[in-house]
Every structure is written in C-alpha cells, then in structure tokens.
Amino acid sequence: MSKAEKLYQERLQRYTTAMECGKPDKVPITFPLGEWVVKYTDTTIQEAYYNFDRTTEITCEIIRDLDFDLMYSALNLWWPPMFNAIGSKLYKFPGIHLEENSQYQYIEEENMKPEDYDEFIDNPTEWLANKFLPRINEEFANPGSYRATAALIKSVAAFAMANDKSAKASEKLAKEFGVVPYGTGMTKAPFDTLGDALRGMKGILLDLRRRPEKILAACEAIIPHNIAYAMITAAGDTTLPCFAPLHRGAYPFLSMEQWEKYYWPSLKAVIEGLWARGKRMFFFAEGNWTPYLEKIAELPDKSIVFVIDATDAKKTKEVLGGRFCLYGGVPTTLLTYGTPEEVKDCVKRVIDELACDGGFVLAPGGVVMSDAKRENIFAMIEAGREYGVY
C-alpha cells in the first residue's frame, strides 16, 4: 500500500467511526473547497469552472502540504458547458453572463405552475422531461426541432463527461493525497425539490395556504425518486453519506405545524428509505434548525450526519449528540474577517464543547465562498490537529 492509500484508509476509518458516533484517534477535519482557492492562483473563476483539469491542478496545489481528512464539495459543482449547450435559464455563469471573476448565480423562477400539479403528481419523470426541461432551457424550448435535438445531445454528453471527470478527479485526490470525499451522491427533501426549481420559494409558501393538499400529494410522489436519485448519483456507494442541501426546513420559513405536516414526513421517509439501503444522509441544515431538533431526534440512530450552520450548537449537542454524528463548528464569517489566532481559539472551543465524546467532524458550518482567507482555513486545519487528539 502506498503512503497515500494508507492515509486514505486511516482517514476513512476516522470518519466512519465518527459517523457511528464513536471516538476515533483524532477529530476528523474537513477542507472546504470553494472559490476562495482561485484567488491565490493566476486562474479566473471562469477557468476554474470550465476547465476541469486546471481545477484539479489548483486543488492539488493548495492541499499539497495539509493534513486533513475530508474534502467538502467541488469547485465545478456545475460544469457550465452542460448548461450552455442547452441554453439553461437556471444559472448565470462567469465569462458568458457575468464578469470572469464572479461566482455563478442561480435564478429562481416559478417553473411549475399551480395547474401543473396534477400532471406532475401522476407521472413526475414524464412531466419533467416534457414540460419542465423545455421551459427552463432556451435551446430546448421546442422539443423535436433541429436546435432542440442538437442541444439535448450535447447537454447529455456534457453531463456524462462531467460525471466522469469529477469521478476521475476524486480518484486522483484519493490516490495521490489520501483525501476522502465528505459524501457521495445528492438528494433533497421532497418539499425542497418541489419548492426550489419547480414551484419556487414564493410559489410553495403560497401553496401552503391555497392548495396544501397538492403539496402533500406531490411530496408523496417525490419520495421514491429522491431515494432513487440519491442511490444513482452515489453510484451505489454506502460508505459515505449522501449530500442533502435542506432549504425550506430552516427557521423561520414554516411554523411548527407546517413543518411537521408538510416538510418533515416526506424528508423522514427519504432518510428512512436510504437508511434501509445502508445509506446515510449528510443533513445539510442550512440556516437555523434549533426549533426542530427534537423532531429530528426521532430518526433512526446514526442515520444522518447533522451539519451545524446557524443552529444552536450547544442545544444540538444536547439533543442529537451521541445518536448522530455532528459536523461543523466554525462560522464561515470567521474565515473571512477573523485572524488565524481567532480561528484557532474558535477551534479549541468547538472541540472542547462538541467533540469531547466523539461523533464529531470539525468543519465550517455553511458553504465557504470566495471571500474566505487562506491563512484562516489553514489555521483551522492546523488547530484541528493540534487540539483534536482524543
């Protein structure tokens, strides 16, 4: 076994132990990959998004001398050529719609109308293919037309290429640096699948009053798809958890009754469905989830990795600690405005408070963007090793 392969096994073991709520030899540490890396290179954000090989290169460069366990996320989460080819209206990318050093933007629209509910509920996949894809993709607006056919062929090819390239990149990181990905595959809460790209934020919040029964029926229809989507995008892997960015479940989107009736049951069903297949969910609780901790505690032990963003960390530890692996602890703003000293103090505090009896991964709570400073991220990782030995 090479040195990197040995490291990989060691780190995977650390993560697995933490996910099982045990005490590894050291607190696992996450390296947050993000646009911030780019500003320390002579590459533009546009290039980093478009050119996979270059992205892998700059990633390797920055992590070369660091000792951490997990890598969170990817720089080219979305490979723009796939969107460009089909004329996607969902995103704006640097270089084509935005200045070359901007981060991408997501454009939220009500892409599914209230009158689409029934058709969607009856046959979601067909509705998406026939109605949704033409609406959100300009080049695909007239399926069957010459432009649309060409666009679809190109976009699907790009999709397959991007999947392949990102698999190769993570293989390289594993083989050469022993880096373990934080997860494999992605899925959502059914309410978020419905509320993000389909009905949109305003659409779904109004539906709660105007057509609540449709929300329930649609979420019910989405459950098996979100389980299948997770397993497919994870290529069957069950050692690592499946990413789930959770949006509308944060406080204060829904009242407790709404949350319990409309958000939670279908999400719980997805989590239980995955758990029955041996797959955990990387419960990316964006924002503040403090009021719902007791409900989340109803889940089968160890079935999620709970990410602490703006949720009350102490309370999370009290309610979920010991039964679920907790992840996070370092505020994203500290990585921008803090000094390395402040970051170190924070890490020490976090480890004292949250990591003591195991089942914890040290990481930033939210998504780390272009504003973060390298010295602070490095300080987080170093301090994690310094204070994080059990």
Added chain:
Amino acid sequence: MLADTLSKAMAELEEEQVLEQVKERLGGGVAPLAIVKTLQEGMVEVGNRFQSGEYFLSELIMAGEIMKGAMDILEPHLSGESGEHKGTIVIGTVKGDIHDLGKNIVIMLLKGSGYNVIDLGVDVPKEKFVEALQETKAPLVGMSVLLTSCQEAMKETIEAIRGAGLDTRVIIGGNYIDETVKNHVGADYYATSATDGVKVAAEVFGA
C-alpha cells in the same frame, strides 16, 4: 389589538375578507388612502407577530400577496392623490447576490410603517444605488446581502455613495451581518431582522 375589521382581516390573513372589504369601502366612498392606511396597520401587526414568533415566513409572504391584491384594486383610484409618507428609503440586494426574501420583508414592513420605499431589486450595481440616491435624495439606504462573498460589493457601494458626496445613512442587513461586517464595509447601522430595520428608520426619520 386592532379595532378596524379590515386591519384585523389583514392581520389574520383572511384574503377574501380583505378584498371584499376593500371593494365595499371603495364603493361606500371611503377615501382610497384611508383604506391603504388601514391595511398598513394590519401589515404592521403581521410584522409584530413575525417578530414575536407567532408568524413565519409563509405568513409574511401571504400577507404580501394579499396586500398586492388589495393594491391592485386600489391603485387606479389612488392616482392624483399624493399620499403623505414619513420619508423615502432606497433599498436593494447588492451586486452578485440574488437573495431577495429578506429584503422584500423589510420593504413590506417599511411600507407598512408609512415610508415610501424605492426597491432597486437584486444584483444591484453600485452605480444604480448612487443614481437612485441622487435622484430621490433619500436620507436612508438599505442594502441586503446574504452571501458572504458579496459583502465586499457592499463596501464598494458604500464607498461609491460617499465618493459621490452623499451623506445618506446606510443600513445593511442579512443573515451573516454583524458589528464586524458593519465596520468593515463602513455602514452606519446593521440589522439581522426586519424589525431592527424599522427601528433604525424611525431613528433616522425621527418618526
């Protein structure tokens, strides 16, 4: 407690009742502006209930929708009547950021409290802020930012405003905003809730 049945229906989010009463009152000769004012009292109550944790975002969005429906009925009758208001506030989400829910809530509450609010939308370049401020002479500008990566854009916008010789008070708001960010970007006030924004407006306008 709200005395007026229309304000109450608004606060309770009774859409049909609100629209019915608006039409009734219009038909009965009540001044459109008086009706708007009554509706706004209901909106303020909605804001208070949100602040106290009784209402959630879904209720706020619904309130905004009902208000919009009512204004659609009222607007044709409002033309010509110059509404008196407490003052003008310009507000927008800064360049690079397209999150607008928080901003829209702030606007709703500010309007509800009687301010004239100019909404610049999302992804607003600094030039547009400066232009709007020069045009309206608004004494207060609000900037919303959710993405930490766009806090720098806020700083640049504030510099541009100062550079244009304007001494407009600046309030910034969003989920990751705190004292440190406020000082870094050079704002006068910061808010992490919409009601804080209303308080600051009251201070600035002495209302």
Added chain:
Amino acid sequence: MAENRDKTFVPEAGTCVPWKVIKEELGELPGNEEIVKKEWENLDTLAYSFIWFWAQR
C-alpha cells in the same frame, strides 16, 4: 413498431423506459438477454438522472 412507442406508462423511480417495457415489445431475444438488459438499464439510469438533475440541481 412505431405505434408501440406511443404506449403510456408510469416509469418507476430510477427508470425512464424500464427494460420490461422494451422487452414486451421485443419479445424473445435470439441471444443473451442479460447482456442487452444490463447496458439498457445503465443508459436508462443515466437518462433518468439527467432528467431529474434539473429538478434537484
């Protein structure tokens, strides 16, 4: 036969045009069905994840 392609069905989660639909149309295969089926399903999964990708983004 072209009219077969107009038949409606509700594909299960994880599939677009499941093998059993196409198998019904093809009837008995002269060679090894498993080989054909396996690759059919791989590509069907790819199509499924492409379609849902846009909703899950």
